[in-house]
Amino acid sequence: MDTNVDKSITNRCVKLMTVHQSKGLEFPYVFIAELNEGIFPNYKAIRYRKENGLEEERRLMYVASTRAEKRLFLTESEGFNFHVGINKYPSRFILEIENGLINVDGDIKQSLYEETKKLIALQERKTGEASADFKMWDYVVHEHFGEGAVTTVNQEDESCEVLFFKERKTRHLKYSVLKYVSTQNIIPAIAWTKWEECGGDNMAPSVVCAFRDTDFQMSININADAYEPIVVYTGRYTINELCDVKMDSEGRAASFIGHYYGDYLALKENSENSELVYLLSISDRWYYE
Numbered sequence: 001m002d003t004n005v006d007k008s009i010t011n012r013c014v015k016l017m018t019v020h021q022s023k024g025l026e027f028p029y030v031f032i033a034e035l036n037e038g039i040f041p042n043y044k045a046i047r048y049r050k051e052n053g054l055e056e057e058r059r060l061m062y063v064a065s066t067r068a069e070k071r072l073f074l075t076e077s078e079g080f081n082f083h084v085g086i087n088k089y090p091s092r093f094i095l096e097i098e099n100g101l102i103n104v105d106g107d108i109k110q111s112l113y114e115e116t117k118k119l120i121a122l123q124e125r126k127t128g129e130a131s132a133d134f135k136m137w138d139y140v141v142h143e144h145f146g147e148g149a150v151t152t153v154n155q156e157d158e159s160c161e162v163l164f165f166k167e168r169k170t171r172h173l174k175y176s177v178l179k180y181v182s183t184q185n186i187i188p189a190i191a192w193t194k195w196e197e198c199g200g201d202n203m204a205p206s207v208v209c210a211f212r213d214t215d216f217q218m219s220i221n222i223n224a225d226a227y228e229p230i231v232v233y234t235g236r237y238t239i240n241e242l243c244d245v246k247m248d249s250e251g252r253a254a255s256f257i258g259h260y261y262g263d264y265l266a267l268k269e270n271s272e273n274s275e276l277v278y279l280l281s282i283s284d285r286w287y288y289e
Contacts, residue, residue: 019064030068032061035076035091037119043176061093074102080143087143089116118179134160137244137259137266140178145171147181149259149266151277163277165264170277195265195280205230207278209265211237216247218256246270 015027034040041057065072076090089112094102134140138150140162148164148171158175195209209218220231235249239260245267247256258267258278265280 019060022067023063026067026069028068028070029073030064030071031073031075032064033075035074035094036088037091037116038088040091040093058093087115089113089119092116092120118181121180134175134178134180139181139259139261141181142173142178147261149261149264149279151266151268152275163266163279165261165279165281168279193282195282207280209267209280214238218247 032040040061041054045053045057074094076094077088079088090108095113095116134150134153136150136153139147140150141147142162142164145162145164146166148162150160151163151170152161154160159172160175160178161170161172162178163170193211195211196207206221207218209216214236216233216235216237218233220233233247233249233253233256235247235253235255237245237247239245243260245256245258245260245265247258247267249255255270256267257270258265263282265282267278267280268274268276
């Protein structure tokens with residue numbers, strides 16, 4: 001539909017419009033802007049309408065692409081996407097174009113495409129049942145706080161508690177500001193190592209944990225400066241292919257569950273009443289005897 005402004009323009013110019021408004025129209029040259037994951041396809045469309053939302057976004061991409069008579073230009077930008085809470089990465093729609101059908105102007109790093117694939121994998125996890133969202137011990141990354149481990153999940157408001165490795169602090173955050181990172185390919189190397197000091201918050205006791213083959217020794221002290229620990233746990237541990245750790249103490253002592261993240265081990269007492277989470281960082285200054 002033409003407006004009075006359109007009728008008053010006689011010179012050649014660039015027309016800006018939404019994809020919906022372009023239906024049924026054709027132009028010699030068409031530019032599709034902001035082809036970034038989370039923008040096009042739109043994050044909210046996928047988040048709230050699941051697979052139907054993604055397919056509607058893909059149909060819109062088809063409509064936009066077929067408006068061009070001579071040449072189609074696809075653009076994406078770098079920077080930070082504040083609506084999604086992550087860096088900008090190329091849209092999956094760019095990756096879906098067959099080789100030979102697109103000419104790339106400039107140098108788009110392969111690592112950017114890899115990040116797009118990770119985001120797609122995360123979205124696919126979230127388009128299933130509610131339980132397919134973040135779960136306990138998921139390895140996540142935040143733009144500012146870095147890497148961390150999910151320790152509790154609230155699916156009703158799509159939020160979770162995350163224990164961040166570097167600052168050793170637990171934060172309550174929305175799913176949308178976190179990026180999932182798979183840990184299944186990490187090969188455990190726990191044997192004959194020392195895992196030292198950690199805490200889920202400032203009030204957490206200091207912990208030293210040593211592993212050898214299949215048995216462990218863990219010392220807990222409320223006062224980090226005291227020489228003698230208040231509790232010493234000994235027992236056996238197991239670790240599966242997903243790097244989940246289970247520590248069974250001897251006798252009636254508490255057992256622990258956790259997850260292994262390469263340089264870190266997140267642990268909590270295997271009890272419904274226990275909220276304290278330990279974060280242990282690896283060190284080679286000590287050996288098990």
